Amino acid sequence: MLYLSVNNNKFLGSLKMREFDFIVVGGGSTGGVVAARLAENPNVSVALLEEGPSDWYPWVHIPGMLYKTATGGLLRHLDYNRSDESSSAATTTVQGQVLGGGSSVNGMVHVRGVPQDYDHWEAQGAVGWSFQNVLPFFLRAEGNDTYRSAVHQGNGPLKVSNPRVLHPLSRAWVQACQEAGMPFNPDFNSGEQLGCGFYQTATHNGRRSSVARAYIHPAVKQHGLTVLTNCRVEKVIFGGKKAAGVAVTRDGRQEVLRARHEIVLSAGAFNTPRLLMLSGIGPADHLRQAGVEVVSDAPGVGENLQDHMDVYLIYKLGATRSYDRYKSLPMKLAAGTEYALFRNGPAASNIIEGGAFWWARKDDTRPTIQYCFLPGTGVESGVTPLHGADGCTLNVCLTQPDSRGSLRLNVHNPSGKSVITPNFLSHEQDMLRMIEGMRVGLEIMAQPSISQHISSLHQPSKPFANDAEIASYVRRYAQGALHPVGTCRMGTDDKAVVDPQLRVYGVEGLRVADASVMPTLPSGNTNAACIMIGERAAHVLKVSNKCSEAAISH
CATH class of the missing domain: 3.50.50.60 (FAD/NAD(P)-binding domain)
Structure with missing residues (x-):
């Protein structure tokens, strides 16, 4: 034929x-x-x-098993070829x-x-x-459990839900964002993204x-x-x-x-x-x-x-417990039992509960920095492990890289x-925006609602003295957001x-x-x-x- x-040629013959x-x-x-x-x-x-x-x-369907799906054997590892030293981002990526x-x-x-x-x-x-052309297809997919409007509907196959579980630290972080001057945004998909709030997730009744x-x-x-x-x-x-x-x-x-x-x-x-x-x-x-x-x-x-590029800030907590408490076997069993009986508890959380979108530069026409707050540690890669204590994580992500x-x-x-050559940070504006995004993130974490729970910085190990130190940290720890x-x-x-x-x-x-x-x-x-x-x-x-x-x- x-x-x-x-x-x-290798596919010719009696196949x-x-x-x-x-x-x-x-x-x-x-x-x-x-x-x-x-x-x-x-x-x-x-x-x-x-x-x-x-x-x-089974872990594919349990939201709280994100730490396993994000790092486990269901990922294909791909090679990077770093052609320059503009970023020391991870040398592999996954799909x-x-x-x-x-x-x-x-x-x-x-x-x-x-x-x-x-x-x-x-x-x-x-x-x-x-947007007006693609909105009908967003709507065709969406089965939202909360919103009904010109930009939301509830009959689509992809189930979208408000958080089933909210850790107290996530609430405290969103309050801290407001203390830092951000407005509360109840719906990041309304057409107006600016502000802080809680992410809706692709989950339904506690399942992915x-x-x-x-x-x-x-x-x-x-x-x-x-x-x-x-x-x-x-x-x-x-x-x-x-x-x-x-x-x-x-x-x-x-x-x-x-x-x-x-x-x-x-x-x-x-x-x-x-x-x-x-x-x-x-x-x-x-x-x-x-x-x-x-x-x-x-x-x-x-x-x-x-690709979106992100950097993590890791904090050690004081007396407050995060989802890290569920890393021990007895607590895992307790969380698993609660999930099996009620589809609730920490296993029903996607861990990434609170978020925000903000400008990196005053002349940006749309938010260019996304924040994700995690009341725990260990989902992220390329960070120094936090042993013997609970922690929390702030992800700072550049959404519009040049x-x-x-x-x-x-x-x-x-x-x-x-051979993949990502060229992260090859455009100078990307570093400038990341520096500003880090500044704002650090300011949020210094607000009373969240800082009262924190005992110290973990990564970086000490506060930044100037923009040059922030830039150095970004170059070392920046990675693709997949x-x-x-x-x-x-x-x-x-x-x-x-x-x-x-x-x-x-x-x-x-x-x-x-x-x-x-x-x-x-x-x-x-x-x-x-x-x-x-x-x-x-x-x-x-x-x-x-x-x-x-x-x-x-």
């Missing part, structure tokens, strides 16, 4: 072959939504391919490698960003992706509301969605310029899966550009250097990498780990990888739908935006492939 003839109308690569926050929505049409067959296992692990992707392992914080984020997308060439739980499993049961886990996609197979199938390795066997209509890559901001390049779509000179036959010269693939990185194949081993976006940017210029309908330029039958298409970062955690992209991508696919409009209903 023609579609097996291009640059795919098992299966056909579907649509193939979605990646069972994460976007891909799971795309596949589940497409499967609502009884006249089409859909396959969802996920490299990791199913989400059967969720389990059904549900990041939504199965993340902190469950449900934040959309602000309307200006999406209006800015449209201004950069993502025509039709303004992941894309796997909200979308994928119901689609398997109700609509016959085919899900293949432990299925590694090696490349897209082309017949000429038409994407016709994918070559996969599953349970040690090589297979070819064919798509009658379209293939959707939803493998994330690291793996999607990697798959495009392995499939012959990317910067032509780089592909030739890596020994990959060029299908389409696409210089923007792997460019425009962005620095840009890139991703490339390892030319000596193209099928191995990609919100990578932008490597297959949507737009209309010659560096854009996909058009506003998410079609990959230069080929047919192939789309990208995940965080990689975002032109710029949203202001806050990216999971909600990824789910919105999935909802919109499914709608576009249904319309363009003349699928039944009945399946688009809520």
